Amino acid sequence: xxxxxxxxxxxxxxxxxxxxxxxxxxxxxxxxxxxxxxxxxxxxxxxxxxxxxxxxxxxxxxxxxxxxxxxxxxxxxxxxxxxxxxxxxxxxxxxxxxxxxxxxxxxxxxxxxxxxxxxxxxxxxxxxxxxxxxxxxxxxxxxxxxxxxxxxxxxxxxxxxxxxxxxxxxxxxxxxxxxxxxxxxxxxxxxxxxxxxxxxxxxxxxxxxxxxxxxxxxxxxxxxxxxxxxxxxxx
Amino acid sequence: xxxxxxxxxxxxxxxxxxxxxxxxxxxxxxxxxxxxxxxxxxxxxxxxxxxxxxxxxxxxxxxxxxxxxxxxxxxxxxxxxxxxxxxxxxxxxxxxxxxxxxxxxxxxxxxxxxxxxxxxxxxxxxxxxxxxxxxxxxxxxxxxxxxxxxxxxxxxxxxxxxxxxxxxxxxxxxxxxxxxxxxxxxxxxxxxxxxxxxxxxxxxxxxxxxxxxxxxxxxxxxxxxxxxxxxxxxxxxxxxxxxxxxxxxxxxxxxxxxxxxxxxxxxxxxxxxxxxxxxxxxxxxxxxxxxxxxxxxxxxxxxxxxxxxxxxxxxxxxxxxxxxxxxxxxxxxxxxxxxxxxxxxxxxxxxxxxxxxxxxxxxxxxx
Numbered sequence: 093x094x095x096x097x098x099x100x101x102x103x104x105x106x107x108x109x110x111x112x113x114x115x116x117x118x119x120x121x122x123x124x125x126x127x128x129x130x131x132x133x134x135x136x137x138x139x140x141x142x143x144x145x146x147x148x149x150x151x152x153x154x155x156x157x158x159x160x161x162x163x164x165x166x167x168x169x170x171x172x173x174x175x176x177x178x179x180x181x182x183x184x185x186x187x188x189x190x191x192x193x194x195x196x197x198x199x200x201x202x203x204x205x206x207x208x209x210x211x212x213x214x215x216x217x218x219x220x221x222x223x224x225x226x227x228x229x230x231x232x233x234x235x236x237x238x239x240x241x242x243x244x245x246x247x248x249x250x251x252x253x254x255x256x257x258x259x260x261x262x263x264x265x266x267x268x269x270x271x272x273x274x275x276x277x278x279x280x281x282x283x284x285x286x287x288x289x290x291x292x293x294x295x296x297x298x299x300x301x302x303x304x305x306x307x308x309x310x311x312x313x314x315x316x317x318x319x320x321x322x323x324x325x326x327x
Numbered sequence: 328x329x330x331x332x333x334x335x336x337x338x339x340x341x342x343x344x345x346x347x348x349x350x351x352x353x354x355x356x357x358x359x360x361x362x363x364x365x366x367x368x369x370x371x372x373x374x375x376x377x378x379x380x381x382x383x384x385x386x387x388x389x390x391x392x393x394x395x396x397x398x399x400x401x402x403x404x405x406x407x408x409x410x411x412x413x414x415x416x417x418x419x420x421x422x423x424x425x426x427x428x429x430x431x432x433x434x435x436x437x438x439x440x441x442x443x444x445x446x447x448x449x450x451x452x453x454x455x456x457x458x459x460x461x462x463x464x465x466x467x468x469x470x471x472x473x474x475x476x477x478x479x480x481x482x483x484x485x486x487x488x489x490x491x492x493x494x495x496x497x498x499x500x501x502x503x504x505x506x507x508x509x510x511x512x513x514x515x516x517x518x519x520x521x522x523x524x525x526x527x528x529x530x531x532x533x534x535x536x537x538x539x540x541x542x543x544x545x546x547x548x549x550x551x552x553x554x555x556x557x558x559x560x561x562x563x564x565x566x567x568x569x570x571x572x573x574x575x576x577x578x579x580x581x582x583x584x585x586x587x588x589x590x591x592x593x594x595x596x597x598x599x600x601x602x603x604x605x606x607x608x609x610x611x612x613x614x615x616x617x618x619x620x621x622x623x624x625x626x627x628x629x630x631x632x633x634x635x636x637x638x639x640x641x642x643x644x645x646x647x648x649x650x651x652x653x654x655x656x657x658x659x660x661x662x663x664x665x666x667x668x669x670x671x672x673x674x675x676x677x678x679x680x681x682x683x684x685x686x687x688x689x690x691x692x693x694x
Contacts, residue, residue, distance in 0.1 A: 142548065162552070162554075164551055167550040173548040175544055181541035181546075182541055195534070244549070
């Protein structure tokens with residue numbers, strides 16, 4: 093059975109239907125991506141999973157129903173979000189941001205070990221431990237947001253547009269890190285506008301278009317699919 | 328702080344304690360007894376500012392109606408310890424009740440405003456403050472609850488066993504009037520408030536407040552129960568307001584809605600912003616300055632008479648003008664506050680590098 097199972101997810105803002113009933117799932121240890129153009133409903137889907145927006149759906153996480161639960165409870169079950177636009181705590185230091193990632197944990201030796209792990213994954217953050225997060229560059233903030241999410245030792249990591257607003261060089265670096273996190277066995281649901289990148293790194297993909305999943309399958313197949321190439325890869 | 332001023336902590340602590348104990352006597356002997364009353368007000372405002380600092384500084388919720396909680400605490404005290412209803416409960420019984428009632432009203436204000444932030448929240452809280460004041464102004468009919476604009480008079484002074492905070496007392500050859508006694512009572516409450524505010528800031532709740540202030544979505548994703556944490560900030564802040572209100576009522580012996588207008592809320596907010604938002608020593612200094620400065624400026628008339636032989640401008644007009652000017656100057660030269668917290672100082676210092684930072688954000692070339 094899949095770790096995350098989403099059935100009939102609908103998200104609407106007032107009268108506007110951003111997500112119109114989609115199904116998808118993520119199995120343990122898998123890296124799955126949700127791709128689509130701007131406004132296709134990708135971020136809304138993530139927010140729907142986390143209970144951050146008004147949504148109707150049946151969502152199971154590790155066999156237990158999580159739809160309808162408040163965000164902080166869902167976070168406590170082991171789903172961690174790297175928000176769109178990074179969402180670092182700007183006026184807290186890098187160290188304090190990472191501490192906040194472990195907000196719900198009480199196993200201090202484990203937290204210390206994970207902190208060391210994050211710092212070895214992102215040596216730049218270690219150098220800037222006492223710097224305010226708001227003064228970091230965009231790429232460093234993205235590293236911090238990922239590191240912070242990892243500090244909760246999540247069972248499922250949700251990444252919302254990690255390439256947004258970053259230079260190509262930094263995007264590559266962030267994606268290398270995501271790949272290495274996935275290789276260590278993490279389960280990841282990646283939302284991305286940059287279809288090329290996301291398809292290369294993931295095992296399976298769902299393509300979204302105006303609130304619906306129009307296509308899904310193994311990423312290596314989709315990358316060859318002429319429809320996808322035409323719509324998202326600019327060919 | 329310059330190096331020569333740095334004393335070993337026990338010595339500094341002892342000096343501070345002695346200063347605080349002797350302060351009313353020193354003040355009374357040099358500036359006159361009216362200044363001992365000013366000292367009492369300084370302590371009340373330190374309490375209020377630290378309370379509001381929980382809401383505004385820690386949790387980042389802009390509350391412009393804070394004085395409502397002060398009013399609630401004060402009116403509860405007046406109802407339970409004055410001839411108005413013929414009740415005369417002891418102060419130690421009323422103060423916790425007032426704090427609790429104010430805390431309850433804090434939640435009452437917090438609950439409908441959970442989804443509001445920034446300017447919108449400010450407008451609603453401002454409205455709340457005015458509603459409470461207008462209620463106090465008009466609840467003299469059909470049932471006389473507040474005695475309307477006339478206010479409630481003859482409120483019982485604090486009594487600690489046989490020691491009633493009224494008239495003259497003699498202790499070790501010193502004459503102690505009510506303001507002196509209230510000074511020590513307020514000092515005790517203020518110190519307790521400072522300790523609680525410090526403990527709160529460094530607690531798990533304090534970290535949750537900081538996260539909430541910085542980014543609500545991310546805070547929720549970290550597992551912070553944003554609803555409860557917000558309500559707690561409102562409730563805790565209001566509790567201190569209610570406590571200060573009760574103390575104020577007993578100290579003044581008289582309260583009326585006039586004491587709880589919007590200006591008071593703004594003044595308390597100014598203390599926080601001016602001193603250094605979120606930073607306890609800064610907030611304390613802000614409260615001290617903004618209480619002492621207007622009082623000190625009352626001497627403007629005397630100074631004019633001494634310098635020019637007659638009063639040219641009414642000191643009352645000049646007082647607020649200079650007060651406002653001082654505020655503006657302080658904000659220009661110390662934008663992060665008089666004693667900013669480590670973080671706010673860095674934040675403002677970083678301002679110079681912003682352009683460079685934005686370049687880095689855009690291109691991020693320096694991998």
